[in-house]
Amino acid sequence: MLVHFRLTVPTDLTDAVREVLLTHDCATNVTVQLGVVARPEGDLLECDAAREGAGSLLTTLKRLDLDKRGGIVLTAPTGTPFLGARELEANTPGHPDDAVIWEAVEAKAYDGAVPTLSFLIFLVLAVVLAAIAVVTDSSVLVIGAMVVGPEFSAIGSACAGIALGRWSLVGRSLRLLVLSFAFAVVVVAVLALLASVTGMLTVEEVTRPRPNTGFIWHPDRWSFIVALVAGAAGALALAIERSATMVGVFISVTTVPAAGNLALGLAVWDRGEITGSLAQLGLNIAGMIVAGTLVLMLVRASWPSLMTTAERMFGR
Template sequence: MLHLRLISPADRTDDVVRLIERTVGTTHLVVLTGAARNPAGDVVTCDVAREAGDELIGGLREMELDRTGSIAVENIDLSLSKRADKAEDEAPGESADAVLWEHLADATHEESTLSVTYVAFLTLATMIAACGVVLDNAILIVGAMAVGPEFGPLAGICTALVQRDPRLAWRSLNALLVGFAVALVVTVGFTYFMDAVGLFSAVKLDAERPNTNFIYRPDAFSFVVAVLAGVAGTLSLTSAKSGALVGVAISVTTVPAAANAAVAFAYGEYRQAWGSSEQLLLNLLGIVLAGTFTLVVQKWLWAQQRERTARTDRF
């Protein structure tokens, strides 16, 4: 269930209430007349089944309530109410399959914004991965994958392509390119420093490295895994199952590939640097293609579900 807290201008409150009452899957409607001060107006709250949330939020935005008042949405972790159970039963489809496009756009907007924190996490992840590739330590590689925040901009690109939002696409692409560029440059400098203090060496990089040599040897499986991870990551975002993102993060070789490319470039090992760059590009491409395809399929399936429900209601 979702909880909506709305601020409505007094002259639009009746329209807002009618929309909520018409929407199948809503309950616990409360109207507090004149309770809002900034902006001034009425406070309207209600609970809505997740599968009906996108329709209701879309209707509220068509009424421009996001401009004249406010729309706030929260997830309800626990709701002990027979009315809530009835609302969920009446709403079409399954809550796990519902996509809240407004929530997805907002989440990807935040995660795909170029910021100091985003660049710091990506740079730190790349330096951790650099230690992992030199030491041939798989644990460090997995840790670096978990720290890396690059899935946010990738999800932003997928969402922008499906929603045809050029601003989100540019913001996400900018965060991805600038973030990796900074991480690569800093990691090259980090490699020089670690070499100067005797912790890194070209000999270690050129060793067989059975645990990490896959990073600069891309193959068909690299793309296949990236595609599967892209589908899983997109589903975890749209179904609000954020825990699955950790598994996605440690299944794709993006940060380790960037780290290996940086270390190899610092030592003049251009064959490894090129192989790592291919690995990075393959993974990025696979995630974007799979994520975009997943969103398109979800959008089509949900549209079909709503169309079937509308036909059933007419008869």
């Protein structure tokens, strides 16, 4: 698996950047086009790099201040069916599936902390589904609400912010979590009140025993353990860009279902439902942030050595 580098380079940096690309062990297909960049004026240099070594190449380019004075664009080719690519990957330490490009992690983290309209809509829809799951005691709808919920992007952003020392990012992420959940819960609580007024919802439907969904507002030690495991898995998936694993995280932690139960508890003003839901919600978010941060710190500190050890133990 290769990463394509497209570099917009000021003329006075071209020779230095060209030398870096030609001498770096993980780079190939180096091309130089002089004077073709119109804005900002400069030269265009491109190369393909083994994903395992892309992070070190990017670090070297940033030491030349190319990220400040020029432009760096990374893309992932859909395929690289040539012998040189396979040889480059074989000769670069590590495996492409384990590669971490911290600049990409940081960029995703900042994107995940933005309070977009789509984030709020998805969260409201997820909490609506969760509330319906509570009323109907449907575990299937609970899973659906977990999948729709977008909250892990903000949780992952908080983890990355702590691990990378970007405290403004941490603040933005936590603010997004608090305000978005508060907004979604209030919206669904209002809808539940309207449903109660029109006879669609009764207090008994919310407070009766629910064998299939009662767990979402009864936090215990296992809730926290699940949150720790899910946070660790989600943070690792964020670092190595495993979207399929992220979906598994979405359906393992009861943040959104707890918010749905909280909204209904507020609508019928049942203190047990309210306090239990708040405890579950807070426990899950705290557990994921703690575990996710620890995993990202571990990856940042010792991931290359861990990859080397894994290769020795299990082979390439």
